[in-house]
Amino acid sequence: MRTSVLVAVLALSASGVFAADKSVENPLIESPTWIELRDDIVGDVTLQDGTGLFTVDAPYRAFDAATVPISIIQTDTDAVITQADIVIDENPAPLAARMSFGTGMSPLKLELRVRVNTYSNIRVIAQTDQGSFMQGRYVKASGGCSAPATKDPKAALKGIGQMRLKPIANALPASGQRREAQIMIRHPNYSGFQRDQITHLFMNAHFIDRLDVYQGDDLLFTLDGGISISENPVFRFEYTDNGAPALRIRAEDTEGNVFEEMLDKGTSS
Template structure:
């Protein structure tokens, strides 16, 4: 009987450890960074407001998925900072969201340079709320690009939209979409595989996504956003037939494309 109880207790504790395996952990780096991002502002526990899904052990440190989700009745999130404590440039993304994005269901992919907390600080009318997870990954910021530089630069700025709802489109309908932008997003920490010289930093630092003329979300980013940025998100359809994507990189290049919402459904 005692052995059975011990086994049951071990199973319960093991499940709890797995469930909490990538909760945020204490971080000396965050203690040093905190004031730069939020000053003395109180950070509330965001667990009841939104979830942050991250892998505990990343399959690819150069493309780590982060999913920020809310329930239908959650307090709206106007904006969010995505911070990777141990990255050379901790601020991965500064996001703003329109009402059409509420409740939030948003995924992006980032680079993680070493084992680190990934934290999301959400801005609401009730203050700032923080949630996140601890991710085991390393080398993401210096990982070689997946494509030959000439090929990557030749396709730079190409965009694609995928819709995941094939029902007839109508205003007010909740829809889900994914946008992809071709760009090497060089971090400045990668080496040319032939010359072994560092490749100069060259990355997208601003992305704006609209439906028709209405903004859906903006992202101001740095070197921590993955190569060929991909964003998957839910939104409320305003009846416009198109999604417009506008991006700017650190070389001053502007990329813009208008894509039909029903393409790729």
């Protein structure tokens, strides 16, 4: 049963990855909330228009507010993006994730899934040696942070921390070439706004707040996350192969649990 659920989630994730830029359909809109948040997120840093550096894609109207796909695709391949903050203006905890990237992730091409609580701008603020750049989308979604979990708490905790790596390339590339992979981590990522379907009491927040992904000893990316990262997090990304046979994934959650796996890069299935 666990395997079938994993396969279903991975297949769903693959269906919407790295979609084309649709900025004309849902660009960022004026946001009084962002005016209040801005100093807490970036301080007095000047935010430059990120249009020439990268694109952000997210649906104008989300199919499922609890699993909204966001893809970030770097278009200026001469630049190096070292960090990206993902901000969902109207969420209870607006800073959804702060990610740092190793050189193997450049140029950046990444997708992850988030919860969106109400109609909101989703912003990506990228750091390079040329400064900070912002791009984003306005997404119509509702109730993502309080949406019921897909499993009851006991069932969800049975497989907690299970990981799977799905290579995407059709053939194993040589060292130094770009390749694509998808990581899925089984974790309920409870937001603290969901109710137990039996007791109807609020469930305690319990989520992955740190993720580190390496190939061999080389860092690919880290994530400091919060309640806005979806249940059973999925990350799809491109990276430059360094010849190491496996990816090493280490995740920590707010209960102090540590999950660590060495996952063979393998070939696509």
